[in-house]
Amino acid sequence: QYHSSLQGNSQVFSTDMLHYTNDKLTLMAELRQAISEQQLELYIQPQVDMRSHEVLAGEVYIRWRHPKRGLLTPDSFLALAEEMGVIYPLTQWVLNEAVAMIAKLKQAALVSKIAVNISSKDLLHDELVDALEQLFDKYQVAPGQLILELKESALVAEPVKAMTMLQRLHQLGVELALDDFGTGLSSLAYIRQLPVQYVKVDCSFISDLHKSDMNAAITGAIIDMARNLDLGVIAEGIEEAAVEQKLLRMGCSRGQGFFYSRPFELSGFAVWLKQWQPDKVKLQ
Ligand code: C2E
Ligand code: MG
Ligand code: MG
Ligand code: MG
Numbered sequence: 001q002y003h004s005s006l007q008g009n010s011q012v013f014s015t016d017m018l019h020y021t022n023d024k025l026t027l028m029a030e031l032r033q034a035i036s037e038q039q040l041e042l043y044i045q046p047q048v049d050m051r052s053h054e055v056l057a058g059e060v061y062i063r064w065r066h067p068k069r070g071l072l073t074p075d076s077f078l079a080l081a082e083e084m085g086v087i088y089p090l091t092q093w094v095l096n097e098a099v100a101m102i103a104k105l106k107q108a109a110l111v112s113k114i115a116v117n118i119s120s121k122d123l124l125h126d127e128l129v130d131a132l133e134q135l136f137d138k139y140q141v142a143p144g145q146l147i148l149e150l151k152e153s154a155l156v157a158e159p160v161k162a163m164t165m166l167q168r169l170h171q172l173g174v175e176l177a178l179d180d181f182g183t184g185l186s187s188l189a190y191i192r193q194l195p196v197q198y199v200k201v202d203c204s205f206i207s208d209l210h211k212s213d214m215n216a217a218i219t220g221a222i223i224d225m226a227r228n229l230d231l232g233v234i235a236e237g238i239e240e241a242a243v244e245q246k247l248l249r250m251g252c253s254r255g256q257g258f259f260y261s262r263p264f265e266l267s268g269f270a271v272w273l274k275q276w277q278p279d280k281v282k283l284q
């Protein structure tokens with residue numbers, strides 16, 4: 001389809017562009033509406049100790065329940081939200097829901113660490129630290145119960161500002177994880193300077209780890225690097241027992257993926273945790 005329009009004359013091409021722009025404008029208007037009409041929802045995925053299958057934390061993912069298109073994943077609207085400058089208010093909403101959930105879990109004496117993905121743009125908002133402090137105060141939650149995940153690439157555009165913010169977040173006591181690790185271009189020397197506690201090995205290396213020597217080699221190198229730098233390693237995208245077993249042999253014991261649980265509604269996390277049976281994982 002795309003190819004045939006490129007083969008046509010420029011008229012076809014510009015019509016396509018116009019169509020794309022209209023689509024985008026529509027989506028922008030709809031996204032504004034989504035925020036004001038509360039069509040955004042949060043899902044969560046448990047993170048486990050692969051040796052015992054105890055749950056260590058949960059990672060929150062945003063979703064958009066679009067009135068016509070159904071449930072949308074972030075890939076279809078986050079870049080647009082960033083472009084529209086609405087990502088920070090969106091992050092604030094996610095953080096509020098996440099910290100409220102930490103308090104709820106704590107009350108029920110359940111696992112109480114939650115990871116939230118933040119965008120590179122959020123790191124440029126000085127008020128983020130105060131906002132977090134207020135949330136911890138409001139819900140009586142310890143900062144160490146919140147993990148903030150940011151992509152390796154989040155530090156590229158404004159490295160100095162981003163680094164300053166990471167240091168302030170670290171001083172506040174939240175934990176920091178470098179997401180999608182291995183997909184960017186960070187140098188090892190640079191990573192050592194970041195106040196992060198975890199690196200998360202990207203799904204693209206993990207899903208076929210048991211079949212791809214290349215991906216196993218990359219993952220192995222990341223695990224060794226993390227160990228030498230005293231960082232935790234979290235594998236994401238574990239879909240099969242064989243991958244889990246291989247990761248354990250390689251020295252990585254913390255992970256998440258469809259093998260343990262697909263993401264589900266955040267509101268159901270407490271109930272899910274209560275019915276979770278660590279010893280039954282292989283049977284599920
Ligand atoms: P991420 O933080 O690296 O999250 C992992 C993604 O992999 C999630 O996609 C998750 O649903 C998916 N996943 C989990 N387990 C498996 C598995 O076993 N196999 C496969 N194939 N995929 C798995 P999702 O929810 O579509 O999110 C995509 C990205 O969007 C996230 O990547 C994160 O960077 C970003 N994101 C998600 N929620 C938020 C948010 O609230 N705020 C911001 N700023 N970014 C978010
Ligand atoms: Mg993440
Ligand atoms: Mg990731
Ligand atoms: Mg990702």
